[in-house]
Amino acid sequence: MDSVLKTKGLYEHFLRKGKLNTRTTHYCAGCGHGIVHKLIGEAMVELGIQDQTIFISPVGCVVFGYYYMDCGNIQVAHGRAPAVGTGISRTLKDKVVISYQGDGDLAAIGFNSTFQAANRGENIAVFFINNAIYGMTGGQMAPTTLIGQKTTTSPWGRDPLTAGYPVHVCEILNQLKAPIYIERVSVADSSRIVKARHAIRKALQIQRDRKGYSFVEIIAPCPTNTKGSSLDAMRFCIEQMEKEYPLGCLRDRSAESLSYPPHPQRINAHDFFPLMSDNIENSLISTPEACPIRRFKFSGFGGQGILSLGLIVAKAAQSQGKFVSWLPSYGPEQRGGAAACSVIISDKNIGSPLVNTPDILVTMNQPSYERFAPSIAENGTIIYDSHIPNKISIPSKSGIRQISFPAMELANQHQSPKSANTALLGAITELRLIPVHKEVVIAFLKQSFKSKKNLVEKNLEIFHAASQWVKEHNL
Ligand SMILES: Cc1ncc(C[n+]2csc(CCOP(=O)(O)OP(=O)(O)O)c2C)c(N)n1
Structure with missing residues (x-):
């Protein structure tokens, strides 16, 4: 009797139960x-x-x-x-x-x-x-x-x-x-x-x-x-x-000449640009250089402005046509608990907003430094506030750059202790870790204070002081 040929879409042998019985499935008879x-x-x-x-x-x-x-x-x-x-x-x-x-x-x-x-x-x-x-x-x-x-x-x-x-x-x-x-x-x-x-x-x-x-x-x-x-x-x-x-x-509807997505007016994320960037002058919109994917982790205590810092970075990059994601995570407390956010900037679609191995880690306190520093990617950069006492060594990875940056000190010197996040923004911008022009970042920094206009000048001062610090230290 001729045997019935199995379709090539199924494996020739089913190895679930080892090599003794490779012809039957686990399904019951008649299933x-x-x-x-x-x-x-x-x-x-x-x-x-x-x-x-x-x-x-x-x-x-x-x-x-x-x-x-x-x-x-x-x-x-x-x-x-x-x-x-x-x-x-x-x-x-x-x-x-x-x-x-x-x-x-x-x-x-x-x-x-x-x-x-x-x-x-x-x-x-x-x-x-x-x-x-x-x-x-x-x-x-x-x-x-x-x-x-x-x-x-x-x-x-x-x-x-x-x-x-x-x-x-x-x-x-x-x-x-x-x-x-x-x-x-x-x-x-x-x-x-x-x-x-x-x-x-x-x-x-x-x-x-x-x-x-x-x-x-x-x-x-x-x-x-x-x-x-x-x-x-x-x-x-x-x-x-x-x-x-x-x-x-x-x-x-398969005979209709549709192609995925089947909806006539699929919204492109960049169509939202005018909403995201109101008050940003058009002249700032340019075509930035292509850059490989960049994964950031911003971390510290709730109330230190960690999430806003990440948001400014993401918005600035999005305004320049990059794909971005911003994923906040924080403890149940409004202030004082751990706060972190993951930001990805890419020239291509982003598959997942999770950042497990950041290329750039910005950290404002010891616990988050200890938590995230070991996960830094090879050739990554860690910027931590200088008040963090213990720098842990990350022996197994190569090319890690660690920068102790006096974000809180600069903010205090300008009588605005809550603006340490702005100092960090100035530093990472000057270090060219954000793939957009400095003017764009400044525009989004200003925009983030649009409901608190009296804080704009102070934050700009701190931003520029941070840039200056980076230049002076030849980083
Ligand atoms: C989160 C979770 N809840 C419940 C189960 C237990 N569980 C395993 S299979 C199953 C139902 C399967 O029934 P069905 O989807 O109808 O598939 P069938 O087995 O009939 O092919 C359940 C409730 C589980 N494995 N995980």
């Missing part, structure tokens, strides 16, 4: 997941996208999906596949991103993530396996469990009075503007599988062509948890689930 994996694998090969596909599997029976799908794989936290998919799709624009999720994962813990990604029209293909139950954890009630259906957490059947009604995800998403394609299919028998194959292929095609968000709900049997044979589970899908969840296409 719909295996069928859907095969359909996705076939579609990837037919569309020639296998090398660019990333399969995101969250928690649920698909948790071992990476043993089977022969493409890029990421395993993520429960319900978070659309969020991770958003990040991948936005940063790696040539990738085909699959968010593969069960009904517990997608419609319960991950529903908001699903809904928001659909509403934003992210360029991801979502495959939603609706087996009306939490499969992996032993058959608890899911949002999609039918009225009267017995599960381990609804032993007398789902009662809508206490457990609400089955959630129709396709219909909910169909209220949104952004999705391109929404269809509900089933893998309960062979004629249905043919239609499911078509839908899966279409969703991936939309992805490949970057036309936007597609969502395919797949009614799938779970014989183990519906407590019967494979045939019983198929019948349950066809006779009961389809009554509640009718099959069919709810929306298909």
Whole structure:
């Protein structure tokens, strides 16, 4: 007898259980997941996208999906596949991103993530396996469990009075503007599988062509948890689930000549420029030199103006056409607790606003110096206030420059102790650590005091005194 050839979209051998049994998956006999994996694998090969596909599997029976799908794989936290998919799709624009999720994962813990990604029209293909139950954890009630259906957490059947009604995800998403394609299919028998194959292929095609968000709900049997044979589970899908969840296409805009993003008036961050930079003379807007990505960490106590310092840097760079991010973090106290902010300046889109290894660390107190100095990047610069007594050595990295700078002393000399942050701004500007012209930084410094005009002159004095200090010390 001829053996049936496995699609090349799945690995030839499944190594989850070592080398003894490499032909079977961990799925139970009659489970719909295996069928859907095969359909996705076939579609990837037919569309020639296998090398660019990333399969995101969250928690649920698909948790071992990476043993089977022969493409890029990421395993993520429960319900978070659309969020991770958003990040991948936005940063790696040539990738085909699959968010593969069960009904517990997608419609319960991950529903908001699903809904928001659909509403934003992210360029991801979502495959939603609706087996009306939490499969992996032993058959608890899911949002999609039918009225009267017995599960381990609804032993007398789902009662809508206490457990609400089955959630129709396709219909909910169909209220949104952004999705391109929404269809509900089933893998309960062979004629249905043919239609499911078509839908899966279409969703991936939309992805490949970057036309936007597609969502395919797949009614799938779970014989183990519906407590019967494979045939019983198929019948349950066809006779009961389809009554509640009718099959069919709810929306298909894939033939329109759209390309992601599908919205006619996508707002460019720089369109906000006039808002960000009111009071800044147009003459200051220039095309600065290209610069590699710069990651800053500003740190100190709350009340020292750490967050405003980072904001001025970010706004000044943004005004010059750079991509920027500004991410504050502070303790629960308004003043006196730890405060820090991360700023990134880049010529390209910024994937994540987190700064774990700063190129430039500006620190105004001992605790934050101790906390962040060890994380400085190679060839990075640490500027710390001179009153910080202990300079710790960072032996394992090369090219680190440490500058003790008298920010507080300068601010005190100008009778404005709260302006040590301005002194630091003057220093990092003079050191050319911010890739914009000095005049632009000064303009944003002035702007930051637009509601406290009497402080402008004093802060300008301190800014210039700091610049002078840097020059005098030949830094
Ligand atoms: C944060 C968190 N909450 C709960 C769980 C337990 N848990 C694991 S899988 C799962 C439900 C999976 O059901 P579903 O998404 O429907 O997928 P299926 O297993 O049916 O394919 C739950 C609740 C977990 N792992 N993590």
